[in-house]
Amino acid sequence: MxxxxxxxxxxxxxxxxxxxxxxxxxxxxxxxxxxxxxxxxxxxxxxxxxxxxxxxxxxxxxxxxxxxxxxxxxxxxxxxxxxxxIFLSCFYRHHDKQQPEKLCLTPICIQLSSSIYSGLNQTINPCDDFYEFVCGRWIKTNIIPKGHSGWSTTKELSRKNLIILKGILEQTSIKSSLSAFTAEQEAIKFYQSCMNISEIEQQQVRPLERFLKENFNLTINDWMNIDRNKTWEGLFVSLLKILSTKYGF
Incomplete structure (x- = not known):
């Protein structure tokens, strides 16, 4: 070995x-x-x-x-x-530090939160019936308005939007700032013509007579006795062509 x-x-x-x-x-x-x-x-x-x-x-x-x-x-x-x-300690201390909650205390936020809170039914457990918990009290405190077959938060929002739109159409600043032909200007004119009841009663049917005379060379009686062989669909198409040519509709 x-x-x-x-x-x-x-x-x-x-x-x-x-x-x-x-x-x-x-x-x-x-x-x-x-x-x-x-x-x-x-x-x-x-x-x-x-x-x-x-x-x-x-x-x-x-x-x-x-x-x-x-x-x-x-x-x-x-x-x-x-x-x-030291770097790890500062990093975790910075990220673990709880950021203060930023609450929206503007009037709009308070009003919105109040409307949401007013619709809650806090007597119901949300785990049992979430829909009743969220909308239970709203259904009991909001009745169906007259002229409507049903009512919901969507329809209520649509009604509020119409009120806001009415206020926009009635603003004088918009009327003075719109000098050229625009859709906004035409909407304001149309709204004003519909709301001016006294002017409508004073003019009566004269604007319609003037329109028929300028575009069709007809009076109201002639329009009522127009060629009955034509259908209303054909007359409506002719009317749309005239409106599109003259007013840009």
Whole structure:
């Protein structure tokens, strides 16, 4: 076994079976030594070669440094670690800090929240009947207006929009600012002509007579006795063509 002593010393740290590490010898040629190292069932708990090499390389690197250099390297690592900890602490403190809730206290927000709250039925558990919880009290406190077969928050919103639109059409600032022909101007004129009851009663049917005379060269009686072979659809198409040509409808 002395001949293979250096092999056993080399692999003793790995707990290799001695029979697995012995070389194979050719007995027919005793003067020639054919060495074939075979490792079977190599199982070791030792540190892997790469990690061991890196660790040894690091040890050699630090052993070649002076004490001052080693102290500076260690100090740099400590400073970087402390700076990283401070950064993490500031980061989490900034993000974990609860932002103050921004409440809308404008008159519109208060009015809207009041309308929503007035429709809630808080006697009902929302997990049992969510619709009744949200709209229960609104149904009881809002009756169907006269002339409507049903009523809802959508129709109520539409009615409020009409009121707002009425106020916009009656604003004098809009009437004075619209000098050119625009859809807004025509809407204002149409609204004013419909709401001016005294002017309507005074004019009576004269605007209609003037319109028929200028566009069809007819009087009202002629219009009533117009060619009865034509259908109302054809007359309506002709009327639309005249309105489109003259007024841009």
């Amino acid at each position: 002395s001949r293979y002593k250096h092999f056993s010393e080399e692999f003793s740290a790995a707990d290799i079976n001695e029979t697995d590490a012995l070389p194979e010898l050719d007995v027919d040629e005793p003067h020639q030594l054919e060495f074939k190292l075979q490792l079977r069932n190599y199982a070791s708990n030792a540190v892997p070669l790469t990690a061991s090499y890196n660790l040894n390389h690091m040890k050699v690197y630090f052993s070649k440094r002076t004490r001052l250099e080693r102290s500076l390297i260690l100090t740099n690592f400590i400073v970087l670690f402390v700076a990283f900890c």
